[in-house]
Amino acid sequence: MKVEEVPQDNGMIGDYGHEVCYAVDGNGRYTLAPSLGWEAKNIVNDQAWATIAAETAKAHRLVKSGELSPIAYYQARHQMDVGLLASYVGMARWRVKRHRRPKVFARLPERILRRYATVFKVSVAEVQTVPDSFTPEQIRPR
Amino acid sequence: MDALIPFPHRQSAHCESGVTANLLHFHHISCSEALAFGIGEGLFFGYLPFIRINKLPLTTFRCAVGNILGNVTKRLGVKIRRQKFRSQDEAMATLDEKLAQNIPVGCQTGAYWLPYFPPAFRFHFNMHNLVVIGRDGDDYLISDPVFENVVRCRREDLQRARFAQGSLAPKGAMYYLESVPESPDxxxxxxxxxxxxxxxxxxxxxxxxxxxxxxxxxxxxxxxxxxxxxxxxxxxxxxxxxxxxxxxxxxxxxxxxxxxxxxxxxxxxxxxxxxxxxxxxxxxxxxxxxxxxxxxxxxxxxxxxxxxxxxxxxxxxxxxxxxxxxxxxxxxxxx
The missing domain is CATH 1.20.120 (Four Helix Bundle (Hemerythrin (Met), subunit A))
Known part of the structure; x- marks a missing residue:
């Protein structure tokens, strides 16, 4: 890649500055060239976020219909599977799975709710509810 | 401000090779990121369909995390001290202690919890390396090699990032150079x-x-x-x-x-x-x-x-x- 070929397709980086790429200058020497991004990268990054958004939307729907507890929504929003969430709250996976059932969740003591709330960076009150509506734009990073 | 170590922050393409090169530079060994990457045997390829990331196969173009730093220090005869922690408080206290001695400290972190990352990059990715170069009250000053300038990060956020969970959890891993040779070969x-x-x-x-x-x-x-x-x-x-x-x-x-x-x-x-x-x-x-x-x-x-x-x-x-x-x-x- 030559310096003049370094792509400047802003997308993922937004107004966070630039990244650097290795490119060859006019004398054939390698140099570090600033780049605002690359369309190929933007496309696959969007694809990854679309998957996260779809999973979060699905979890939101299931929470709203009473099939899952709000934990499922926050878990999906934070890109976690049950295993990852279990290690963050320091509980066994089967317990987290159980807490995803609305009936079990409703009886959880505050100290358990607090552990989830801390991981998701919300209050104990918030972790017991989900937003009224969820649209993919809410987690779309750009 | 408590202390800011005069650390030569240079933006790099990749975190670990950048951290390695910058740490060597701080100790007066002139080394570019590419040189650190090459000496550190960074180049690799592996397609590992049995390891899943977001339910999809892992493909890697570089060696395992920590190996670049390990290989470079070994081959140049640099002495490095690496630590992992069980206790989060101890991990942060040890970091503060080293900073107070004016030693820049490399840390392995989970990128998901670093608020200064652009949102589009915030995935659960536990192999991000950075150098902490100072503390200012509740903020740390960080030379994160993939960023243009030195960034700030709140203590609780850095602590969370150092104790990110999941595959390759950093467990508070930190490292610093103890001694470097006069003129390495x-x-x-x-x-x-x-x-x-x-x-x-x-x-x-x-x-x-x-x-x-x-x-x-x-x-x-x-x-x-x-x-x-x-x-x-x-x-x-x-x-x-x-x-x-x-x-x-x-x-x-x-x-x-x-x-x-x-x-x-x-x-x-x-x-x-x-x-x-x-x-x-x-x-x-x-x-x-x-x-x-x-x-x-x-x-x-x-x-x-x-x-x-x-x-x-x-x-x-x-x-x-x-x-x-x-x-x-x-x-x-x-x-």
Whole structure:
């Protein structure tokens, strides 16, 4: 890649500055060239976020219909599977799975709710509810 | 402000090689990121379908996390101290203690919890390296090599990032250089790094690593649409391109960075033909980029004639073939 070929397709980086790429200058020497991004990268990054958004939307729907507890929504929003969430709250996976059932969740003591709330960076009150509506734009990073 | 260590922050393409080079620079050893990457035996390829990231196979273009730093310090005779912690409080206290002694401290962190990251990059990725260079009340000042300038991070956020969970959890890992030699033998270290990369790329005991791994991936990729269905195949392809380009590779899955290293290596070792090999490695990087462009068009549903899984597999086979020749030629030059 030559310096003049370094792509400047802003997308993922937004107004966070630039990244650097290795490119060859006019004398054939390698140099570090600033780049605002690359369309190929933007496309696959969007694809990854679309998957996260779809999973979060699905979890939101299931929470709203009473099939899952709000934990499922926050878990999906934070890109976690049950295993990852279990290690963050320091509980066994089967317990987290159980807490995803609305009936079990409703009886959880505050100290358990607090552990989830801390991981998701919300209050104990918030972790017991989900937003009224969820649209993919809410987690779309750009 | 408590203390800010006069640390030479230089923006890099990749975190670990950048951290390694900057830490050496702080200790008055002049070393570029590409040189650290080359001496550290950073270049690699592995397609590991049995390790899943977001339910998709792991593809890696570099060696395991921590190895670049480990190899560079070993080959240059630098003494490094690495620690992991059970207790979060102890991990933060030890960091503060070292900063108070004016020692810049490298940390392994989970990128998801670092608020100064652009939102689009915030995935659960636990192999992000950075250098803490000072504390200002509840804020830390961080030389994060993939950022233009020194960044600030709140204590609780840094603590969370140091104790990110999941695969390759950092467990508070931190490191600093204890002593460095007066004038390390760079040329010898470069030769060792070159020989080691050629060996791991060419002589792999299993088919999914090294240049054989690239060809193996090509065979698998060709069958994705039939085996997985169109939708899942696109997700697999997207993830592959992200691993190649997004995770701080300097472009072309580290191949450009390695080409830059080969230029420096030619100078340091006096083996002039390495310059031509650098040019050939650049062409390999361009080929990888061509793969990404064509694959991304497929992902976006804007495929042009020629953007097919069969053609993509063909590009990968071309990469495997040319890389194999390059590593073989490097080996011959070293003898």
């Amino acid at each position: 760079m040329a010898a270290a470069v030769r060792q790094g070159l020989a080691a990369v050629c060996k791991t790329m060419l002589r792999t005991p299993v088919p999914f690593l090294g240049v054989r791994g690239i060809a193996f991936l090509a065979d698998r990729l060709e069958k994705w649409p039939k085996k997985l269905g169109e939708e899942s195949a696109l997700l697999h392809l997207g993830q592959l391109i992200r691993m190649q380009e997004e995770i701080g590779t300097g472009g072309g899955g580290f191949r450009f960075m390695y080409a830059a290293f080969l230029q420096e290596a030619a100078e340091l070792t006096g083996i002039a033909p390495l310059l031509q090999l650098s040019e050939r490695m650049t062409l390999v990087g361009d080929t990888w980029r061509r793969f990404a462009v064509s694959g991304a068009r497929l992902c976006k549903g804007r495929a042009r004639p020629g953007d097919t899984y069969g053609e993509l597999a063909g590009i990968l086979r071309e990469c495997a073939r040319t890389e194999k020749e390059i590593y073989g030629d490097i080996q011959n030059l070293l003898h």
